[in-house]
Amino acid sequence: MTAVLQVEDVVQEYPGVRALKGVSLDIHAGQVLGLVGENGAGKSTLIRVLGGIEQPVRGSVTLKGVPQRFRSSADSQAAGISVVSQEFRQVPQLSVADNIFLGHELTTGGVVQRGRTRTRSTELLEQLGMDLEADRPVSSLTVGDRQMVEIARALSRTFDVLIMDEPTAALNGAEITRLHAIVRRLAQQGKAIVYVSHHLEEIFAICDDVAVLRDGELVARQPTSELDEPRLVEHMLGRKPTTYEHVSTGEGEATDVRLAVRELQVPGVAEPFSLDVRRGEVLGLAGLVGSGRTELTRALFGDLVGLGGVVEVDGKAVRLRSSREAVRHGIFMLSEDRKSEGILPHLDVTENAMVSRDRRSLPWSRRVLPLRRDESAEFARLRDEMRIRVPHGRQLIGNLSGGNQQKVLLGRALLSGCSVLLLNEPTRGVDVGAKVDIYQLVKQLADRGVAVVVSSSDAPELAAIADRCVVYFAGRQVAELRGRDVTEENIVGASVGQTAQEGSHD
């Protein structure tokens, strides 16, 4: 059997980074190939190369025996590759049907056949088990529905190879099952499918083979049947996974409440939020995309203005109409988008760490004219304490790795003297080693009395650091897990609404 798609020695470079270091891969008709690897391992880059969005520096892509040079996504699609991309590439102003057929409209002489477009779209969506009106603007859909539209769009083209980049990230249990059935059926029809997922159980459920990428290299390619989960994780990490030993204090009850949220109504989320976070406690917020937890953290930081309800910090009701007010009241947030909402890339690490420093304890002269010497000393202290790997305080923060950047930002939070710290996806784009460091730092911050709220889509992460975990689904709290019950299984289960009924004991 010859391969439908052959990738040979593909190299891709970005300024300063070698994202793919010569990857070779082939896939046969009727095969479902799982593609796994950590964030930054090169999965997305490979997909962008196959999709024609990026042109590799070196290497070749052969489709059905014909060498291909994709100059645009149109080339790749014409050759027979269809991609379900991770970010939704949809035009909000267009209808569901128009989005599905965007780029390959059904037309006669340039005029769109509206009837056929609509019926074909409805058919495709029905195949996916959706009864969506094809005329609705895509901007009005829920995230899960938009994901389905994205999949319908990929299926609407004629293709030999289907690449699915985390297609289930925003889907619930029933939808995932349905999608898996579709993937299997497509494979039976002789399509080749590349399936990317972070959920390893998915890989084991539907993939025939697994390819593991690590640091831009293909480190393993094996039939799924020869692997088990720990072995696969070992391949991904390149070593046995280190675990962060979580010591749940459990006696958080005795201490005082630092952050109290009562019936906070957040725009776009159906139900008001209520929660308490105690001194020294790490509270996890879990839930799928669209669950409302991101809106909650943004509202607590004054980034979204709440429509009603009370937020109290240390027993005092505060008004949060802007981030500035939030910081003044002792709430600090590290955004999930570190690059554009966290670091100040053109400043050095010292300046980055000092920018939100609480200056109230400093003399007047120092507030107006900060002394470089003072700040350098302060930063040196911070660097040792937080194990930031940086040669000197003058280093531009943009040149650091994600993990070290995050440590600097945690230092910034520390110096702001905040009493409540909101962390959004604190280890996104951070390598495994630094992850453990960051967990320890979060714990340290909590031990100093800060109330920490961690919102994360990474269930193992929450299981590792949270003392207590609240799970949201479509804007509703569906579970609250505490102590020993904060496990990956419980979080994932509750996130998709499956074990919401079970609850847990105290």
Added chain:
Amino acid sequence: MTETVTTLTAEELVAAERDRSAERARRADQRRRLLQNSGVLVPFLIVLVVGVAVVPNFVSSSNVTNMLVNAAILAIVGYGMTLVIAVRGIDLSVGSAQALAACVAASVVNSAGPFVGALVGILVGAGLGAVNGLLVTQARVPGFIATLSTMSVFRGLVLLFTGGAPIMIASAGFKDVATSSLLGVPTPFVIAVLAGGGMWFALERMRFGKHVVAVGGSPEAAVDTGIGVNRVLLRAYLIAGASAGVGGVLLASQLGVVNGSISTGLELQAIAIVVLGGTSMAGGRGNIVGTFVAALLLAMINSGLNLLNVPSFYQYVALGLLLIFALSIDGAQRAAVRRMLEGRHS
């Protein structure tokens, strides 16, 4: 504290969220439409009523014809601008392009007859639009800067072409086009309605229109779905140039005498009617009908101020204020929609 336990299943939660989101979208859409339409219709009706009631000779047949012809020329240029703004671009050179097209057309009419002259004028406009499009797509100059520069270049060219002297058009047949009428409606107005219908069809019903919305609404999506973004941009600028050319030919016919300094400041009027008509400066959907109504509105304002013997200086002030009003509506509208949809993309 006890556990929060709910008996709702995942499917029910999803269904509830889906209903809410559909409802939210419907309301946002309603509000957007209301703002979009009232932004142009309310001023239109006010000006119409005030004009009829207060301005002497406002509804005299010669003034109505005059207003319709002016509105027609403005609307045709506005269609092209609508397209360019819908793809997140802007064309500041329409005034200069129109002047150059009008002067070349006038001179060719004198040497080769009205048909050839009109055709050449439109082609000149299209050519100038293509230059803008190439600058934007090939030389990668931002549309604002590219057309700001060509605004100056084209103006220089038309002044060089005319040598500063006016060109009198000899052909009576050519001059009659602007003043003739079909079934009692001035010919330029008929042309504007037909051209508007064609543009509306192209934007709403044709593949090109979908691509325009994609390029303006979400450029990344357009690239990823394999749309030739550059081709769409080039066509948009070319059509904007061509419509300036059509406007120029009609203007030459209306005036009978053209010189190198006609149509200065046209870009501001064109942008004003496009935005007032409900096309967002942030790109996306173009609103051709809105542009057409806004062109009528601006023609009424200009004519009313003229009839009231308001010095032309005040007309500049009025135009500027109108543009600011239109843009603030645009901003308010986007803010309203954002508020309605806020929080969906977590």
